[in-house]
Amino acid sequence: MSSADVAGTTAAPAEAAGAGEEQRSVRSYGRFLRSELRLVFRRRRNQLLLLVVALFPLLIGIALKIASPHGGRGGGGPNNGAAFFAQLAGNGVFLTFIALTMLLILVLPVVVAIVSGDSVAGEAGYGTLRYLLAVPAGRTRLLSVKYLAIVCFAVAATFIVAIVALVTGLVLFPAGPVTLLSGDTVPLASGLLRVLYVTLYISFAMAAVGAIGLAISTFTEHGIGAIAAVMILIVASEVTDQVPQFASAGPYLPTHWWTMFAALLRSPVDTTTLWHGLASFAAYTVIFVLIAWARFTTTDVTS
Numbered sequence: 001m002s003s004a005d006v007a008g009t010t011a012a013p014a015e016a017a018g019a020g021e022e023q024r025s026v027r028s029y030g031r032f033l034r035s036e037l038r039l040v041f042r043r044r045r046n047q048l049l050l051l052v053v054a055l056f057p058l059l060i061g062i063a064l065k066i067a068s069p070h071g072g073r074g075g076g077g078p079n080n081g082a083a084f085f086a087q088l089a090g091n092g093v094f095l096t097f098i099a100l101t102m103l104l105i106l107v108l109p110v111v112v113a114i115v116s117g118d119s120v121a122g123e124a125g126y127g128t129l130r131y132l133l134a135v136p137a138g139r140t141r142l143l144s145v146k147y148l149a150i151v152c153f154a155v156a157a158t159f160i161v162a163i164v165a166l167v168t169g170l171v172l173f174p175a176g177p178v179t180l181l182s183g184d185t186v187p188l189a190s191g192l193l194r195v196l197y198v199t200l201y202i203s204f205a206m207a208a209v210g211a212i213g214l215a216i217s218t219f220t221e222h223g224i225g226a227i228a229a230v231m232i233l234i235v236a237s238e239v240t241d242q243v244p245q246f247a248s249a250g251p252y253l254p255t256h257w258w259t260m261f262a263a264l265l266r267s268p269v270d271t272t273t274l275w276h277g278l279a280s281f282a283a284y285t286v287i288f289v290l291i292a293w294a295r296f297t298t299t300d301v302t303s
Helices: 003-042 044-067 080-088 094-105 107-117 121-126 129-134 139-172 188-217 223-241 244-252 258-265 271-298
Strands: none
Touching (some): 003 044, 044 107, 044 139, 094 188, 107 139, 107 223, 139 188, 188 223, 223 244, 244 271
């Protein structure tokens, strides 16, 4: 047997062993992620949060139905604000956009802030973080699992709002071709596709909020403090974005591009605005995930 043959026979088991180790690592990561997802979605507090975000679109739809000219009480016409919303909700599909816009102001960010702000700080506060780090998974892997669970929860909350609002809208209001904000009318199928795109866009925005919450959560052992810090940052960003003197800073604020999904409700779609929004979400996600990683992998965990 030549030396090449010997080298080949010894290399093959080594490659097989490496591939087997990689597969075991992937399976281990999958089990770790599934365990974290079960923990997040089975927590009573988080289930209550999902229930709350599911109730809001239903209540909004019922309120708009009551305020509509044909659903008002005693035949009285609605006020100007109700008339505006009733006009938008004339097609049930538009209830999804109304609900997402209203909940995007505060409710969805609060939900994501609670889960993300408590992700690491809560474990430290409960004294369970040391036990998690005792598992031979590594801090980077633990942090990535935490963030993926946050993203899954944020996406679930956003899609729950969209689905409940869509079903409620189709039940309470007429369904048919959708008139866009630009005045153009598109088929119902195209309108539903735009609902999907808007929901995904907002999901990306909430993923960025989750990254901010994760980063802040690594700096404290008090989950309430981390949650409050995230909300203060979000509210400060929203307020600053409304001040004309700070208009030049607007595009760099984390909340500035949240409602720019309106570009999807026009024809043609303003893709430049959408890409700017997605780039902002991606930038905030990368920056704050790196902050969380730098902090979490270098700090001493004593709790």
